[in-house]
Amino acid sequence: MRHVHLKVGFWQDISVIPLKIRQTSSGVHLFDRRTGLNILLEPKSTGLRAPSLAPRQISVALSNACDLRCSYCYAPKTSGRLRLDDVVGWLADLDQAGCLGVGFGGGEPTLLRDFPHLCQRLAAETQLAITFTTHGHHLDAALCSRLQDTVHFVRISMDGVGETYERLRGRSFSALLDRLADVRTLAPFGINYVVNDDTIGELDAAVAVAVDAGAREFLLLPEQPTSARSGIDSETMASLHAWVNAYQGSLALTVSAAAADGLPVTAPLPREEPLEAYAHIDANGTLKRSSYDDSGVAIGDGTIMQALAALREMSEGTA
Ligand code: SF4
Known part of the structure; x- marks a missing residue:
């Protein structure tokens, strides 16, 4: 280090x-x-040396389990759960090889009893920035206090506001707002917003809610296709482009890499190769180029760096 x-x-x-x-x-x-x-x-x-071998950012699906049933969810519906010691070992290796941050997701990471312990170990044993994505409904004061000083940023999923949110997520919107008050005491947080024809019309209202709640960032996630749904349609995507181009708000907007095409995006590191920027570990221990990919390299009994080298080779072969 x-x-x-x-x-x-x-x-x-x-x-x-x-x-x-x-x-x-x-x-x-x-x-x-x-x-x-x-x-x-x-x-x-700087007199640049060889680039660091690890991706800048790694996302980890700790488990596929979730207690919500969002129709546009792309998390696999098969079982899958990673062992805590494996995760710590992989992330310690990536940290040493130059990775800067980990984002936990799933499934719903706050359902896992040992999630606070995992964050505590990683905060103590690595220099990684620790973030996680959650629907937020389990982040009460008690859980926030267990995660205190171990997490650097929280991503809260909120698609639409009021009745639209409740229809899509099947949970109370006012309960979510109560949870945001607790999250604010835990760490800086952002809102993840799935954009589709249900939610596009509520972008202004959602940004206003996010600003009121103290969010630092608003991440636009145009709905991705799954086996059950076709993803965002072209008309809604065009409306999103128009909305982004007209946006004058002070809350920072970001957009998922998978759907950034055509939007006025600033690439922070323009020469970064895909696996230099980001990789994903799914809940069965397979390393992939992104969470949307179907295939990758099983880490198995090897090291994460071996899996990364194999994935790079595989990606170059298919490029
Ligand atoms: S909260 Fe997230 S993981 Fe759970 S069903 Fe909804 S989209 Fe999927």
Whole structure:
């Protein structure tokens, strides 16, 4: 693990913060998981070495289980659950190889009894930024207190507002708003918003709710096709483009990589290759290029770095 200490001035306060260093094909990436601060030093100013072997970000589906039944859910409906010790071992290796952050999902990670323990171990044993995606309904004050100081960002799924949310998610919208008040005490959080013909008309209202609740980011997730549904239609996608182009709000908008085409997206590291930016481990221990992929490389008894090398080879073979 390598760190650099950098002096940063905020108003009259001067802080010394430890930054994790990652070599990328775009330059040297410095990162602080506590604040989310990212600094990219251009290659010509750094004497760039070989890029770090791990992806910048890894997502992990700890289990496929969920207590909601959203019709557009793309999580596999088969059983699958990772062992905590395997997850810690894989993530410790990725951390050492230059990975900056892990995002847990599933399924619903807060259903797992040992989820707070997993986050505690990772916060203590690695330098990874720890985030997770959740429907939020189990994040009461007690669970938030167990996760305190171990999680760096929370992603709350909220598609539509009021009656639309309740119809799509089958849970009370006012209960979700109560949970957001608890989440706000835990860590900075963002809203994940599935965009489809049910939810497109409520984007302004949803952003207003997110701002009121104290969210830092609003992630647009155009609905992806599954075996049961065809995904966002072209008319709704065109409306989304128009809405994004007209957006004047102060809350930061982001969009899933799978659906960024045609939207005014700024790539943070434009020279990054797909597996340099991101990879996914599913709930059966298969490493994939993304959570939407059907195939990948089973990690099995090998190491995560061996699986990553095999996946890179496989991707180059099919590129
Ligand atoms: S809350 Fe998430 S994981 Fe659960 S059913 Fe809905 S979309 Fe799927």
